Amino acid sequence: MDIMDRRQLSNRFHKPELLAPAGDLKRAKTAILYGADAVYLGGQFFSLRSRASNFTLEDIQEACVFAKEHGARIHVTCNIIPHNEDFEGLEEYLKKLEEFGVTAIIVASPSIMKLARKVAPKLEVHCSTQMSITNVETAIFMHDVFGIDRAVLARECNMEDIYGITEKCPVETEAFIHGGMCVNYSGRCTLSNRMTLRDANRGGCAQSCRWAYHLYDGKNEISDDALFTMGSKDLFTADYMYDLMNAGVSSLKIEGRMKTEYYVATIVSGYRHLIDEIYENQGPLSQERLDYHKKQILYGENREVCSGFYAGNANADSLIYHETSNADVNHDFLGTVVGIDGTHVTIETRNKFNTGETLEILSPYNTVRQFHVDSILNAKNEVIETANQPMTRVQIDIPFEVHEKDILRRSR
Amino acid sequence: MKILTVTLENRNLLKDYIDLGVNEVVLASADNTFSALHEFTGEEIKEIVEECHMHHMTVTVLMNRLYSEKDIYAAQKEMEEILHLGVDGLMFADPGLLKYAKEKHLESYLTYRPETLMTCNEDALFWKEQGLRSVVIPCLLTKDEVMDIAKYTPDTTVIIHGSTLMSVSKRKLLSAYKEVNQKDFDVHSKTLSLKEKQREAYMPAYENAVAMMIYTDYIQESFDEMHAFMDAQVTYFEIDTPFMSEEAVIDAIRIYRMLLDEKDASREIQAYRDKYQDKELSDGYYGQKTVK
Numbered sequence: 001m002d003i004m005d006r007r008q009l010s011n012r013f014h015k016p017e018l019l020a021p022a023g024d025l026k027r028a029k030t031a032i033l034y035g036a037d038a039v040y041l042g043g044q045f046f047s048l049r050s051r052a053s054n055f056t057l058e059d060i061q062e063a064c065v066f067a068k069e070h071g072a073r074i075h076v077t078c079n080i081i082p083h084n085e086d087f088e089g090l091e092e093y094l095k096k097l098e099e100f101g102v103t104a105i106i107v108a109s110p111s112i113m114k115l116a117r118k119v120a121p122k123l124e125v126h127c128s129t130q131m132s133i134t135n136v137e138t139a140i141f142m143h144d145v146f147g148i149d150r151a152v153l154a155r156e157c158n159m160e161d162i163y164g165i166t167e168k169c170p171v172e173t174e175a176f177i178h179g180g181m182c183v184n185y186s187g188r189c190t191l192s193n194r195m196t197l198r199d200a201n202r203g204g205c206a207q208s209c210r211w212a213y214h215l216y217d218g219k220n221e222i223s224d225d226a227l228f229t230m231g232s233k234d235l236f237t238a239d240y241m242y243d244l245m246n247a248g249v250s251s252l253k254i255e256g257r258m259k260t261e262y263y264v265a266t267i268v269s270g271y272r273h274l275i276d277e278i279y280e281n282q283g284p285l286s287q288e289r290l291d292y293h294k295k296q297i298l299y300g301e302n303r304e305v306c307s308g309f310y311a312g313n314a315n316a317d318s319l320i321y322h323e324t325s326n327a328d329v330n331h332d333f334l335g336t337v338v339g340i341d342g343t344h345v346t347i348e349t350r351n352k353f354n355t356g357e358t359l360e361i362l363s364p365y366n367t368v369r370q371f372h373v374d375s376i377l378n379a380k381n382e383v384i385e386t387a388n389q390p391m392t393r394v395q396i397d398i399p400f401e402v403h404e405k406d407i408l409r410r411s412r
Numbered sequence: 413m414k415i416l417t418v419t420l421e422n423r424n425l426l427k428d429y430i431d432l433g434v435n436e437v438v439l440a441s442a443d444n445t446f447s448a449l450h451e452f453t454g455e456e457i458k459e460i461v462e463e464c465h466m467h468h469m470t471v472t473v474l475m476n477r478l479y480s481e482k483d484i485y486a487a488q489k490e491m492e493e494i495l496h497l498g499v500d501g502l503m504f505a506d507p508g509l510l511k512y513a514k515e516k517h518l519e520s521y522l523t524y525r526p527e528t529l530m531t532c533n534e535d536a537l538f539w540k541e542q543g544l545r546s547v548v549i550p551c552l553l554t555k556d557e558v559m560d561i562a563k564y565t566p567d568t569t570v571i572i573h574g575s576t577l578m579s580v581s582k583r584k585l586l587s588a589y590k591e592v593n594q595k596d597f598d599v600h601s602k603t604l605s606l607k608e609k610q611r612e613a614y615m616p617a618y619e620n621a622v623a624m625m626i627y628t629d630y631i632q633e634s635f636d637e638m639h640a641f642m643d644a645q646v647t648y649f650e651i652d653t654p655f656m657s658e659e660a661v662i663d664a665i666r667i668y669r670m671l672l673d674e675k676d677a678s679r680e681i682q683a684y685r686d687k688y689q690d691k692e693l694s695d696g697y698y699g700q701k702t703v704k
Contacts, residue, residue: 083553084532084560111534130529135484137508144511145542156582157480164481185478188528189579190552194628195608199552199702201528209579213606215589216614217597226593228606230585309582316588 012166012248015279019075019174020268021257025059027264028074029066033364033405034265035272038073039063040106042257043097046090047077047203057096064101073103078116079128081187081201082109094120106152108187113146124149126174130187130201132156136165143171150174150250155181158309159240163247172250177241178267178297179255181232181308183209183319210320231320236305238294241274242284243310262333265407266300269362296368299332299409334359337406338393345398347408352388361398362407370411371398414642414672417472417569417650418665421450426463428662433669436470438503438650441494444475444487446505446527446580448602448618448625448654458497465498472501476525477622478582479506488512495521501545510542519543523569523648527577528552533564540565546648551576555637555698562644570641572634573664574652575616575627576696585624586617602655605629613692616655627655630694633664635681637698638671660688 020036022028028039041063042054055063060076067074076097080086090112097105098120105123107113108130116123127133127142132154139151150172153165157175166173182189189200191208198204210231215223235255237244244252252275254267274293278285285293298305306318334353339346353359353373360370377395378384387394417436418429429437439457440449452460461471473494479487484506491502491509495518503525504510513519524530524539525548539547548569549561562568586599597604605614606626613629634641641649649668653661663684670677685693 081529082532082535083557086532087534108529109532109535110538111532114534114538131507132478134478135481135506135508137484137488137511138506141507141511154478156478161481183583183585184579184581188526190528191579191626193552193697193702194578195611197700197702201531202702204702208608212609214609215586215617216605216607217601218603222595222597222604223589223593227609228585228589230581232583314583316592318583319585319588319592321589321592 010246010248013246013282014248015275016245016249017073017251018268018271018275019251019253020264021179021254021259022063022264023054023257023259025055025063027259027261028055028063030261030405031264031268032067032070032072034268035364036072036268038075038103038251039067040075040077040253040257042077043093046080046082046086046093046112057093057100060097060102061100068101074101075104075106075126076102077106077128078112079106079108079130080203081130082112083202086202087111087115091115091119094123098122104149110146113148117147126150126152128152128187129154129176132185132187133165134161136168139165139169139171139173152253154185155235156185156309158312159243159247162244162249162310166248173248174251174253175244175249176235176255176308177237177244177252177271178235179259180303181235181255183230183232226321229319229321232308232314233304233306233318233320234301235308236294236297236301237307237310238271238274238290238297239307240310241271242278245275245278260333262407262409263300263302265362265364266409267297269364270297270300273367295412299362299412332410332412334408334410335387335394337361337402337404337408340402340404343397343399344395345402346393346395347387349387349392349394350390351410352386353408353410354386355384358411360409360411361400361402362409363403364406365403366401369400371400413647415470415648416665416668416672417648418661419449419574419651419653420460421653422658423456423460425658425661426460429665430464430467430469432662432665433673434469434665436472436500436648437464438472438474440474441490443621444477444490445620446477446577446623446625447474448616448620448627449474451620454494454497457494457499461498470500471498472503472523473499474503474525475509476503476505476527479508484508492516492518503548510544514543520545523548525569526550527580531557533561536561536565536568540567548650549646551632552697552702554701555640555695557701558637558646558698559640559644562641562646566645567647568645569648569650570634570646571632571650571652572638572641572668573650574632575630575655576632576652577625578615578628579626581624582622583624584619586619587624618654628694628696630692630696631656631660631688632696633693634695634698635667635671635677635684636695638668642672660691663687 020031
């Protein structure tokens with residue numbers, strides 16, 4: 001059966017969990033406020049992404065309390081591939097996570113799975129993408145042997161694979177929908193180990209795949225006019241959202257524990273509205289509506305994007321062969337609402353904006369709304385043409401209801 | 413039991429392997445490997461098995477790739493067919509193959525070879541306790557870590573010599589580069605290498621039908637560690653031959669055979685190091701631990 005045959009509404013069509021990344025407590029709260037059903041985060045040990053800010057035990061506890069208050073869940077990554085010395089303190093850590101009300105741990109090591117089952121049985125065990133689950137037979141094996149509660153699918157799965165896996169999988173499935181992609185099979189790359197001695201499977205990945213390389217055939221350089229690179233564009237799956245939901249994927253995961261609060265708010269909000277509308281529609285959206293959601297999501301993306309393997313084999317157009325950055329994205333984030341007095345709104349600024357511009361408010365409580373900046377007052381109540389000092393406070397009039405922590409951004 | 417295992421890329425070398433005392437050969441099965449080894453068809457594997465068995469040599473086949481949902485079921489059947497050719501072992505990376513092997517009670521033929529994912533005692537023992545023939549200790553560990561795992565887990569395999577696999581991508585990265593930049597070169601050539609812009613090391617790069625792989629810029633050697641590994645009860649000592657000349661393979665086999673037979677090979681080792689000094693011989697991670 002091909003994908004088109006499967007696109008009739010399946011009996012597994014339901015609203016999946018939207019799972020968002022958080023590098024610190026502030027971003028965890030932002031993700032939840034902007035619509036994440038669950039947030040995954042790393043503690044200070046046992047987690048990949050050692051350069052993300054990462055959470056203390058107190059932070060994790062506070063995140064659990066905040067999540068519970070908002071009907072959300074917390075997942076904690078324990079996804080290192082451990083060496084013998086890495087187990088110290090793990091048992092106590094797992095017990096603490098269970099005590100705090102963490103819903104699940106994301107794990108790649110059989111021995112950590114076994115230990116978690118033994119000492120913290122209330123924690124769900126989600127089998128990490130580091131295990132490269134590319135077929136349902138592997139998922140069944142992991143379920144039979146460890147009783148895993150969820151299989152995080154490898155990024156190498158295409159839509160046909162995902163339909164096939166979800167149809168027969170005895171446990172929940174989780175698929176990546178947005179963010180950075182390892183160009184190699186996750187967990188099976190030691191470029192970083194070799195070039196920097198930083199262990200990619202213990203949180204030290206130096207992303208050596210994104211560096212530039214000369215390519216030789218024997219002693220002859222092939223790359224004399226264009227260096228070889230392996231950097232992947234970021235994953236962006238709005239076009240595949242209906243299929244992912246129709247396939248019955250239980251959780252849709254955004255990558256990026258090292259991304260900014262603005263990124264988290266924008267991407268989570270974008271996918272939240274897209275998922276909700278597809279669910280309400282009980283079917284694919286019109287091209288016009290899909291384009292609207294794609295635009296909203298891409299407000300937050302500062303790298304080039306591709307559909308990864310969902311369309312088939314990720315080939316040349318999924319790779320970045322040139323130096324690039326979409327710096328505009330960083331200029332779009334203009335500030336945060338920090339005070340409200342009727343229509344007079346105080347903004348803590350991040351980037352420059354001018355009187356006369358049309359700007360937008362991104363809020364967890366509303367759809368994106370635009371307004372015209374008629375005037376700007378500085379902290380001394382003086383009228384200014386341009387707000388150009390970052391992290392200062394200015395006042396503008398906004399003709400609709402806003403909330404503290406709403407985001408002011410440039411309209412594109 | 414100490415078994416000298418060597419990958420085979422050229423059938424014409426088999427007689428040399430027999431004469432030099434190789435105990436087991438490893439063959440790559442076509443379209444089933446994350447490896448730059450020459451890939452053999454089922455018919456060729458069958459012929460090599462017959463020849464090896466005549467000389468009391470065993471044969472292991474590599475099926476060490478990951479399979480998509482579409483491919484796993486055919487791979488499971490192919491694994492069964494390969495085992496029915498009379499091979500003595502099969503190396504796998506995808507637990508989907510192990511699931512099927514357990515259903516068919518074939519798991520005792522299997523060796524788990526995930527390259528990077530098994531770096532502690534408990535994980536290695538877990539996989540071995542699935543009824544496997546062996547587990548391959550990754551080339552990412554210090555000498556002490558290798559020994560710890562080998563002492564803790566019976567029947568382990570250590571890759572003692574060769575250029576070792578560093579990364580595997582499902583993306584055809586060489587083909588993609590060739591297409592985008594309109595270059596003319598053979599992506600399946602074993603003469604390709606990558607050199608990071610700031611470094612001088614040349615890392616072999618290779619693309620087969622299922623993956624693009626990058627190997628270490630150095631040839632791992634374990635001459636000085638052999639006694640320790642033997643004391644730690646390692647069972648399978650494997651020489652991986654991709655990107656090595658046939659002469660270098662033969663020379664290495666001769667030395668490791670001597671070491672396994674507990675003969676003094678110090679002169680031969682020095683001669684080998686002198687002869688192949690331009691090949692970047694290295695003890696890899698044995699003496700340096702990666703950091704987090």
